[in-house]
Amino acid sequence: MAEQTTVNRDAVIKQQLLASEGLLEQFNLPPKVIAFIHRHQRTIWTVIVTAVVVFVAVSGYTTYRELRETRGASALDAALIAQQDRKPLLEKVTQDYGGTAADRWAKIELATLYAQEGQRGKAIETLEVLQSELRPDMSLKPLVLSRLAGLCEMEGQVDKAVQLYTQLSGNEWFAAEAYRALGRLYEQTDKKEEAVAMYGKYLELSEFQAGQGKVDPIREMVQSRLGQLQK
Template structure:
């Protein structure tokens, strides 16, 4: 038995494509918003494409820079593990060449400067340190190490006044106050400014952060200065 057709052809309505609701209407957007989107459809499409391109470019660049940073850090770590001075120097130079401008490259330059300093090549080391200083940001965490290296070079070159100025800058960095002040006091001694050196040693000795082993050294320094002063009288 054939089932009766429950659909009445008279009830079928022909849908006019022009009257069919679009996605914007289905999203229940306000009429004004729909009108704006349709009026600016082309411009909005272009803006969307630009956004996607920028987003993908930013993502790729972030991945690229992160990968390069990791490679630079790995190369620096391997270079510093080299026991042979010549091989180590070559590896540090490779870091400079391959990752110029990176934090790893600046650290490599500092390490090369330290090696020159240890070997007594103070002028060359100072030149390298100055080169780093010309490129390094004042807020870089490498600044204290750089200042200390420059100061040591100047001190060994008997440029005491200049060394004092560098140690003074060093004392302005958090965590390096005591090291900077102790070095400043030492420079004052070399300049023959015994009383100023003594006053600074006293200031350092009163600092609660001064380690016990250094406190005894400071006390000995103070006793030496006071002994020399009493002997002179």
């Protein structure tokens, strides 16, 4: 009886192989290609199965990320409109939805709240964490740099503020204000040559931004400071 079962099984396998060979021939494939497929069919099937598994895994991860983004946005909205306990709600967003857009905006809001409460050191720490998480091409990068540099300047961390403003000057939309801030810092630290150079760059860039026939009080102030430094 066992021999009968073995014979039947071998017959079925043989029929499947023959059917497979006939199917390949129906595609009018060259004999060499058909022979190659038969020799490496185990490897080919392994590659196909692996590709399917990877595709399913990537699709699942994408869906998971989208779900986290959606839930994070809802949690952020709830925190922003809350009349009480806004800070702990924002902190919970950063804890539960790290790496999402909601997490980034929650950190910005938290830094603002910390600064308003006089906790500038904590605000700086929060923005430093956020800044380290942002890619250079992200639109939030210059905004965070600007806010962080301003807080460092207010805290008397001049060297760090200079470093941040210098980095910010590489962005064309923030370059003028960054040069003005650098001029101010260099002037305060008695570095006249550097201050003159930065004020000059500010005036050069802001000239194209100023409206025709309009008086810009900030430009006038910088021109006045520059004149005194050049005496």
